[in-house]
Amino acid sequence: MLEISNLTTHYFQGGQVATAVRGVSLTLNKGLATAIVGESGSGKSTVAMSVMRMIRPPIGDIAEGTIRVNGTDVTAASPKRMREILRTSIGFVPQDPTTALDPLYTIRSQIVEAMPHVERNKRTETIVELLTSLGIADARDRLREHPHQFSGGMRQRVAIAIALAKEPDLLIADEPTTALDVTTQIGILRLLDRLRRERHLTTMFITHDIRVARLVCQDVAVMYGGVVVESGPLSAVVEAPSHPYTQALLDASSLDVGPRQRLRAISGSPPTLLSMPSGCPFAPRCPNATDICRSEMPATTRKADGSSFACWNPVAS
Amino acid sequence: MTRYTLSRLLQGLVAMWVIVTIVFFLARLGGDAAALLAPPDATPEQIAAIRLSYGFDQPLHLQYVDYLRGIVTLDFGQSVSYRQPVVDLVIPAMVNTARLALAAFVIALVLGVTFGAIAGVRAGTRYDQAVRGLSVLGQSVPPFWLGMLLVLLFSINLGWLPAFGSEGFTSLILPACALAAFPLASIARLTRSSVLEIVARDQTLFERSKGVGPATLMSHILRNASLPVVTLAGIQLGAMFSGTIVVENLFAWPGVGQLAIQGIQARDFALIQGIVVVNTFVFVALLFVVDLSYGWLDPRVRAVKSAVKSKVGANVEAAA
Amino acid sequence: MSSALESAPSSPAAGRPPRPWLRLRRRPGRRPWFSGTVMAIFAFCGLFGSVVAPHDPDKVNLSQALKPPVFAGGTPTYLLGTDQLGRDVLSRLLTGAQVSFLVAAGAVLIGGAIGLLVALLAGYSGGRLDAVLTRVADASMAFPVVLLAIVIVAIYGKGVTVVIAVLVVAAWPQYARVLRSEVIRIRTQEFVTMSRVMGGGRFWAITRHVVPNTIPTLLVLATLQIGLAIIAEGSLSFLGIGVPPPAASWGNMLADGRNFLATAWWLPVVPGVALSLTVLAANLFGDWLRQALDPATRR
Numbered sequence: 001m002l003e004i005s006n007l008t009t010h011y012f013q014g015g016q017v018a019t020a021v022r023g024v025s026l027t028l029n030k031g032l033a034t035a036i037v038g039e040s041g042s043g044k045s046t047v048a049m050s051v052m053r054m055i056r057p058p059i060g061d062i063a064e065g066t067i068r069v070n071g072t073d074v075t076a077a078s079p080k081r082m083r084e085i086l087r088t089s090i091g092f093v094p095q096d097p098t099t100a101l102d103p104l105y106t107i108r109s110q111i112v113e114a115m116p117h118v119e120r121n122k123r124t125e126t127i128v129e130l131l132t133s134l135g136i137a138d139a140r141d142r143l144r145e146h147p148h149q150f151s152g153g154m155r156q157r158v159a160i161a162i163a164l165a166k167e168p169d170l171l172i173a174d175e176p177t178t179a180l181d182v183t184t185q186i187g188i189l190r191l192l193d194r195l196r197r198e199r200h201l202t203t204m205f206i207t208h209d210i211r212v213a214r215l216v217c218q219d220v221a222v223m224y225g226g227v228v229v230e231s232g233p234l235s236a237v238v239e240a241p242s243h244p245y246t247q248a249l250l251d252a253s254s255l256d257v258g259p260r261q262r263l264r265a266i267s268g269s270p271p272t273l274l275s276m277p278s279g280c281p282f283a284p285r286c287p288n289a290t291d292i293c294r295s296e297m298p299a300t301t302r303k304a305d306g307s308s309f310a311c312w313n314p315v316a317s
Numbered sequence: 318m319t320r321y322t323l324s325r326l327l328q329g330l331v332a333m334w335v336i337v338t339i340v341f342f343l344a345r346l347g348g349d350a351a352a353l354l355a356p357p358d359a360t361p362e363q364i365a366a367i368r369l370s371y372g373f374d375q376p377l378h379l380q381y382v383d384y385l386r387g388i389v390t391l392d393f394g395q396s397v398s399y400r401q402p403v404v405d406l407v408i409p410a411m412v413n414t415a416r417l418a419l420a421a422f423v424i425a426l427v428l429g430v431t432f433g434a435i436a437g438v439r440a441g442t443r444y445d446q447a448v449r450g451l452s453v454l455g456q457s458v459p460p461f462w463l464g465m466l467l468v469l470l471f472s473i474n475l476g477w478l479p480a481f482g483s484e485g486f487t488s489l490i491l492p493a494c495a496l497a498a499f500p501l502a503s504i505a506r507l508t509r510s511s512v513l514e515i516v517a518r519d520q521t522l523f524e525r526s527k528g529v530g531p532a533t534l535m536s537h538i539l540r541n542a543s544l545p546v547v548t549l550a551g552i553q554l555g556a557m558f559s560g561t562i563v564v565e566n567l568f569a570w571p572g573v574g575q576l577a578i579q580g581i582q583a584r585d586f587a588l589i590q591g592i593v594v595v596n597t598f599v600f601v602a603l604l605f606v607v608d609l610s611y612g613w614l615d616p617r618v619r620a621v622k623s624a625v626k627s628k629v630g631a632n633v634e635a636a637a
Numbered sequence: 638m639s640s641a642l643e644s645a646p647s648s649p650a651a652g653r654p655p656r657p658w659l660r661l662r663r664r665p666g667r668r669p670w671f672s673g674t675v676m677a678i679f680a681f682c683g684l685f686g687s688v689v690a691p692h693d694p695d696k697v698n699l700s701q702a703l704k705p706p707v708f709a710g711g712t713p714t715y716l717l718g719t720d721q722l723g724r725d726v727l728s729r730l731l732t733g734a735q736v737s738f739l740v741a742a743g744a745v746l747i748g749g750a751i752g753l754l755v756a757l758l759a760g761y762s763g764g765r766l767d768a769v770l771t772r773v774a775d776a777s778m779a780f781p782v783v784l785l786a787i788v789i790v791a792i793y794g795k796g797v798t799v800v801i802a803v804l805v806v807a808a809w810p811q812y813a814r815v816l817r818s819e820v821i822r823i824r825t826q827e828f829v830t831m832s833r834v835m836g837g838g839r840f841w842a843i844t845r846h847v848v849p850n851t852i853p854t855l856l857v858l859a860t861l862q863i864g865l866a867i868i869a870e871g872s873l874s875f876l877g878i879g880v881p882p883p884a885a886s887w888g889n890m891l892a893d894g895r896n897f898l899a900t901a902w903w904l905p906v907v908p909g910v911a912l913s914l915t916v917l918a919a920n921l922f923g924d925w926l927r928q929a930l931d932p933a934t935r936r
Contacts, residue, residue: 049658054525054526054658058442084528086525086527087529092526096519100523103616113529113533343789453917459872459909459916461871461872465894465895566875581787584791592787
């Protein structure tokens with residue numbers, strides 16, 4: 001469905017080249033949700049933006065690699081062809097629906113733009129049906145309203161409606177619940193999970209929170225400093241993490257922290273785009289780091305449980 | 318008429334009243350109002366007669382009421398230099414000024430938005446650099462000097478266009494261009510930075526993710542970017558009505574500006590007062606139209622106006 | 638399932654990661670060599686123009702009338718030529734710079750001071766006084782400069798002081814509006830609140846914290862106002878309601894020069910170039926200053 005191989009993406013910042021993603025390879029299984037987990041600056045959103053070809057000069061560019069969506073390599077697609085792919089195959093759920101919806105246009109006109117294939121006289125019916133299925137009760141009466149008349153959770157449902165209006169095969173959700181109230185978050189997550197099952201949507205779910213990933217995803221790719229450090233079936237990775245960063249991430253978000261127990265944090269801070277180390281990006285913060293970690297990038301090792309990792313000194317299980 | 322329209326109308330009227338009142342008190346505080354209204358060579362007897370006929374011997378508040386009544390009934394008194402009612406002088410001059418100002422405004426708005434929008438979308442390119450450079454230059458060259466250069470080039474050296482007068486369409490071109498340069502530059506600058514800001518917003522990214530064509534995308538960007546530009550354009554149009562004074566003077570254009578300068582030279586205060594009031598009225602009316610189009614453009618303003626407006630206002634100041 | 642979510646860390650607006658795919662990062666700005674140099678020359682001429690002038694700017698010498706500048710076939714005695722009365726254009730330009738400088742400095746300093754004062758008053762008092770002051774500033778801003786000048790000149794007559802007064806009246810609301818929001822922003826910041834909590838007086842907070850922190854914004858505004866003041870002086874003098882002739886001012890030189898467009902082009906061109914260059918430099922310098930002082934673009 002989605003095959004990313006050896007993707008490297010640059011940003012051009014004030015005359016310098018910043019590498020946000022280097023050599024990422026990743027395959028999303030059809031009909032499953034894959035979480036891309038990492039801190040901000042890990043390159044997880046850049047991967048998503050590269051898939052949609054949103055990064056173009058002068059802001060940045062894809063330097064290397066291929067991205068196949070339904071067999072088509074989007075890195076080689078013309079802008080026109082790319083728009084066609086976006087119009088038919090990829091749905092995008094934004095992080096913050098408040099800033100993602102255009103405040104000046106009605107809900108209806110914003111959804112209509114994403115469904116050019118639907119006949120003119122059937123559009124209203126289709127939209128009402130879609131919105132109702134997404135949990136907006138009085139959809140018909142609210143078509144002429146503007147985004148500011150909706151609550152945060154309802155806005156995210158409208159944004160999801162826009163993503164689904166084109167009936168995509170691939171859904172990319174970029175931290176879709178981060179900007180919402182905790183109580184609305186769960187509703188949106190359940191909705192996304194239901195939609196994936198009902199519509200056999202291949203989902204790329206970008207999040208910084210591995211606990212959220214566990215609720216809705218089957219696969220995971222953990223990113224750090226622009227590279228995928230560990231990936232595979234979510235359960236396998238959570239059961240037996242091999243990369244020290246995955247381990248640290250799981251420890252930090254551990255669910256069984258009792259009273260009087262110390263919360264564990266990862267010491268240090270992630271590398272900035274301009275100061276990427278040549279070896280493993282996690283080496284400066286890694287408890288297991290040795291000299292080779294700092295000088296050379298480790299190769300990817302496959303494990304029996306279907307997961308794989310890139311580390312010189314993996315966690316002993 | 319909605320509540321929004323009504324409240325805007327009321328605000329406009331209040332602004333108008335404040336300015337008219339300031340003019341009234343400036344004139345009374347500046348010394349003998351009768352002497353201001355009298356011809357320069359008037360005898361003390363004539364001044365006394367004027368004092369009586371204008372009621373300057375009356376208490377101030379009665380004078381004020383009379384003054385306001387005059388304004389409401391469009392009676393600004395008699396021009397001493399022209400020996401005609403001020404209204405009959407100001408209205409035809411205003412029509413001429415409006416022709417010039419509107420011509421310049423159309424040039425400034427159309428070209429300014431076009432250049433600015435392209436520069437915003439193509440930020441960082443040669444084209445963008447050229448637009449930015451030219452717009453700083455346009456904001457630095459005073460209109461009267463630009464007008465002289467235009468005359469030097471197009472009338473004197475090339476002989477293509479008339480250097481002065483108000484006959485026909487050709488005589489409108491040079492003064493309109495001289496007048497348009499400054500607002501064109503500021504509109505282009507603001508449009509550029511506004512477009513740049515909208516392009517970098519989540520909403521544009523989301524719009525692009527729909528796979529819409531360039532035309533749809535651009536209409537979203539432009540409509541959003543137009544909000545601060547509308548405010549600036551309104552202010553510029555208003556400013557143009559007084560900016561014409563200098564250009565009219567240079568091109569001998571028979572507008573309000575010419576009239577005002579003649580009024581000053583003849584110490585014709587009634588005339589000047591009339592011009593100021595009519596000009597203020599035009600300005601306030603324009604701002605009212607801007608506010609209305611704002612409500613039409615932005616659905617949020619109709620509901621909650623204060624927050625959005627203050628933000629847009631800050632943008633305008635930063636860019637203007 | 639839900640327990641995990643309820644404890645999920647959620648920090649919407651705060652800690653939002655920078656999104657490099659949205660915004661183009663620009664190169665750091667170049668140093669303002671051009672604008673800085675022109676501004677320095679302007680300031681020098683503004684202070685010592687009449688001292689360095691090679692000739693008496695008002696000395697009439699009809700036998701030397703309408704000599705072209707040296708680069709257009711004139712003599713080195715009159716580098717920029719002479720006007721219709723044989724007066725040296727360069728000397729008049731240099732003395733004229735003093736008028737422009739005086740007007741610009743006066744308008745910027747007094748206007749800025751009044752604007753800051755009003756901003757402090759409005760930003761600190763809040764409530765009704767704030768509303769009234771803001772309204773007054775808005776109304777004053779709606780009043781066009783040249784029209785204002787016409788009214789004031791019609792009542793009080795002409796002169797340099799009148800020109801400065803007009804520009805001050807036109808300029809203070811611009812400072813007041815921008816600085817007011819600055820004052821409100823600064824006074825609610827933690828370090829100012831802290832100084833109050835720790836027993837510092839309001840006056841102390843204003844003079845030690847608020848005013849110094851408005852200075853970057855004030856500087857940017859003032860620089861951009863220099864250009865406006867110079868153009869306004871030129872416009873008023875050009876209309877004959879500014880600096881009274883025969884004093885050499887750039888506006889007066891342009892007003893005289895307009896009659897010689899066809900015969901002695903340097904008379905309208907030279908002072909116009911000087912004026913436009915100075916305004917251009919002030920605008921460029923102001924833009925540079927805004928970027929250099931803005932913490933958001935400095936990163």
